[in-house]
Amino acid sequence: MERFNWTYRREVLNACVFKSIEQVAHTSDDWLRIYMGGLPPTQFLPRLSTAANSSIRLST
Secondary structure (H helix, E strand, O other): OHHHHHHHHHHHHOOOOOOOHHHHHHHHHHHHHHHOOOOOHHHHHHHHHHHHHHHOOOOO
16 A cells, blocks of 8 residues: 555656646546556456466565
8 A cells, every 4th residue: 555655646646736636636646547557446456456466475
């Protein structure tokens, strides 16, 4: 979650000066669609969980 918040702040909130909350909402929606690769949350989240679990390798 921290990485997402940092990325969102850097790529959206710090990227430009917004004139209204509606502009923030619209820009956020567009960015989120790109961030998730065009997938709806129900398809994106399982892929994210699978990728995180497969990249964790513990040495024994």
